[in-house]
Amino acid sequence: MPDTSVNVLDAVRECIKRMKPYVPGKSVEYVRKKYGVDRVVKLASNENPYGPSPKAVNALKSVEAEKLSVYPETFPSELLSAIEEHTGWERERVVTGAGLDGVMETLFRLLVDPGDKVLLPLPTYPYYHTVIDVFGARSVFTGRKEDYSIDVNNLIEAYRKEKPKLIIICSPNNPTGNAEDEKKVREVIEACEKSVVFIDEAYGEFADFEKKSLKKLHSYENVVIGRTLSKAFGLANLRVGYAVMSEELRREYLKATTPFPVSTPSTLAASAALRDREYLNFVLRSTAEERKRLQKELEKLGIKVYDSSANFLFVDVHCNAKNFVEELMKRGVIVRDCSGFPGCGIGNVRITVGKREDNDFLIKAVRGVVNNIGGG
Ligand SMILES: Cc1ncc(COP(=O)(O)O)c(C=O)c1O
Numbered sequence: 001m002p003d004t005s006v007n008v009l010d011a012v013r014e015c016i017k018r019m020k021p022y023v024p025g026k027s028v029e030y031v032r033k034k035y036g037v038d039r040v041v042k043l044a045s046n047e048n049p050y051g052p053s054p055k056a057v058n059a060l061k062s063v064e065a066e067k068l069s070v071y072p073e074t075f076p077s078e079l080l081s082a083i084e085e086h087t088g089w090e091r092e093r094v095v096t097g098a099g100l101d102g103v104m105e106t107l108f109r110l111l112v113d114p115g116d117k118v119l120l121p122l123p124t125y126p127y128y129h130t131v132i133d134v135f136g137a138r139s140v141f142t143g144r145k146e147d148y149s150i151d152v153n154n155l156i157e158a159y160r161k162e163k164p165k166l167i168i169i170c171s172p173n174n175p176t177g178n179a180e181d182e183k184k185v186r187e188v189i190e191a192c193e194k195s196v197v198f199i200d201e202a203y204g205e206f207a208d209f210e211k212k213s214l215k216k217l218h219s220y221e222n223v224v225i226g227r228t229l230s231k232a233f234g235l236a237n238l239r240v241g242y243a244v245m246s247e248e249l250r251r252e253y254l255k256a257t258t259p260f261p262v263s264t265p266s267t268l269a270a271s272a273a274l275r276d277r278e279y280l281n282f283v284l285r286s287t288a289e290e291r292k293r294l295q296k297e298l299e300k301l302g303i304k305v306y307d308s309s310a311n312f313l314f315v316d317v318h319c320n321a322k323n324f325v326e327e328l329m330k331r332g333v334i335v336r337d338c339s340g341f342p343g344c345g346i347g348n349v350r351i352t353v354g355k356r357e358d359n360d361f362l363i364k365a366v367r368g369v370v371n372n373i374g375g376g
Contacts, residue, residue, distance in 0.1 A: 014240055015114075015136040022130065026334055028139070037332040043352040044336045046174070046203075046312050048234035050286065050355070052269065053279035054237060059272035063265045071260045076267040082274040089218055089228070089244040095253055098263045099126060100228040100241030105225060108285035109256040111165055111196055112137045119164035121150050125174040125200065129342065140164055141343070148176035148306065148314075152184050156233050159192040167192055169296025170200040171214055174209050177308030177352040178184050179212040189220050196249075199225045205232035211286055218244045231284055231311060233273040238266040238349075267345050287311050291353045297363045298351075303369050314338070314346040319373065325349060326374055331365035 004106065005199045061194045068323065080091040080191055097103035098261055104127075114136030132139050140162045142154045148170060157166065167188070172178045172182040189197050197220075204213045204227055218225050226243040230236035273279075275329075279375075297314060304316040317324045321339040324347075328335055338348040355361065 004360065008176075019130070019133045025336060026155040026329065028334070031329050031332065031334055035330045035332070035344055037330070038363070039156060040332045040334065041354060041358045042334040043354050043358065044334045044350075044353045045234055045236075046231060046310070046350075048231060048282050048283060048304075048311070049358065050234060052234040053273045053276035054234070054302075055163070055276045055279070056269040058271035059268040060238075060265050063268060067264050074259055076264075077269045078261055079242075079262070079267040079274075079348065082271040086274045087215055087216070087244070088178075089263060093218075093244050093247055093250055094242055095241045095245070095250055095257070096240065096267075097257065098241070099230060100240040100243075101228045102239065102261060103226050103241045103243045104128075104198070104200075105131060106253060106257045106261075107196075107198060107226075108135050108137075108247075113165075116166075117162050117164040118166045118168065119155065119162060119195070120157055120168040121155065123173075123175060123338070123341050123348075124150075124170050124343070125202075126341055127290055137165075143343075144176075145197050147180045148173065150180055150184060150334055151186070153280070155188050155198040156191045159188075159195060164195050164283050166195045167195050169197060170202075172203040172212075172308070172310040173357055174202070174310070175312070175336070175341060175344070175348070176314045177306055177310045178212065178310060178356075179207040179309035182217065184216060189217065189223055195222065197223050197319060199223065199260065199330050201225055202228045202232055205280065205284060206311050207309040209288075210282075215244075221246050221249075221283055224249070229270045229273060232280060233270070234283070235269060235273055238263075238269055240266050261312050287353055290359055291355060293356075293357050293365070294351070294353055297359075298366065301363075301366055303366070303370075312350050312352045314353060315349050316345065317349055318347050321347050323373060324369060327369040328362075328365050331368055333362050333365045335362075 025044045043376045084091045112135045116137050117139050117140050118132050121144050142158050144173045207213050224245040229240040298305050306314045321337045325337040336350040338344045338350050339346050
């Protein structure tokens with residue numbers, strides 16, 4: 001076979017060549033083998049440890065075989081109705097996609113040309129950086145306040161100077177866990193009227209049972225709010241996300257999306273999950289209780305824990321996070337080292353709130369690490 005590798009690489013876009021490869025977190029299997037531990041608990045990806053509603057699982061099981069060979073609905077009517085009931089957003093203004101990441105990518109296809117600027121406060125969800133790079137866009141970063149809330153003046157000043165196409169506000173923010181104040185975000189939206197403000201509410205349900213959600217801001221022309229079934233609804237593997245935007249913008253969005261972004265099994269399970277209010281409340285209540293308990297226990301071990309409105313805690317372990325996380329893996333616990341995230345500090349770690357028994361296992365492991373290498 002002729003060697004075509006040089007030509008093939010020549011074809012790759014420069015903006016992709018410049019990017020660093022994505023380094024995924026360690027898997028349970030990897031940690032079990034590498035450190036020879038029997039029990040491994042993964043608290044690194046903000047997944048829902050309770051799993052999806054049994055009603056969603058039944059809906060998935062009920063899918064008829066003949067449905068699998070035909071394309072799904074472009075506008076999944078059952079799912080759009082369920083989203084309308086869950087959020088109060090009119091279905092004429094809602095789009096669905098392959099996870100919130102999929103929706104966000106389409107939003108970029110719709111709005112962002114190479115060289116356009118995207119404004120975002122750091123630290124935040126790392127995948128934004130990937131999408132910005134892939135589209136050949138330019139990032140404009142602002143800092144945050146000490147409690148990691150957005151700095152409104154800073155954002156507005158950057159908007160006036162840089163004229164970004166898009167502003168991204170993640171609330172509750174990954175990895176810091178804080179939910180933004182609605183009044184402050186409103187101020188940004190109103191001052192930055194020539195930019196689209198994308199509010200990422202992947203963790204919106206956890207924000208004090210939606211009391212701190214920003215979903216009421218949907219009626220602004222320049223606002224898009226995104227949500228997902230991957231977190232509070234425990235359906236990360238089915239890849240369902242959605243967003244609300246103005247009817248005019250949605251019309252354009254639909255030209256830019258793939259025609260069948262969500263499969264029928266996914267839409268049926270997602271609809272059932274969104275309608276199972278009782279199960280959702282069980283997940284939210286259990287997560288809030290465990291989050292509070294875990295925060296207290298970690299603080300007792302001398303770790304700085306930031307208040308969280310999500311299903312994870314952002315902490316400072318007061319030592320090198322990379323070593324700390326490695327020591328935890330030796331004890332069978334996988335958490336996320338955030339020290340390499342732009343805008344994070346050397347000691348920052350993100351810990352997903354697990355089930356009670358998993359959190360106990362984590363606390364024991366952290367105690368062992370603190371006694372052994374310090375930190376805390
Ligand atoms: C802030 C934020 N937005 C979006 C996503 C992606 O969600 P999805 O699984 O729906 O693509 C995540 C996933 O971790 C996230 O943390």
